[in-house]
Amino acid sequence: MPIYEYKCDDCGTEFEVLVQIEEETTCPLCDGKSLTKKLSTFGISTGSVKPDCAAGCGGGFSSSCGSGMCCG
Secondary structure (H helix, E strand, C coil): CEEEEECCCCCCCCEEEECCCCCCCCCCCCCCCCCCEEECCCCCCCCCCCCCHHHHHCCCCCCCCCCCCCCC
8 A cells, every 4th residue: 555645735734644545535633635645755775874975964864966875
């Protein structure tokens, strides 16, 4: 089953839910049915990152390079 991200148009709550094909989704906070499906992203891991690589980014990673690798 896929995981979808939604934003409730009634109360503004953002949430994720596992959805079956024929299943209707409602807001878990207000039970609203007016939902906007958000664009979801996913991530994969291709191996470990060298410690000096993460240090070059101030201890973090950058998604701005587009490759999923660290910025250093």
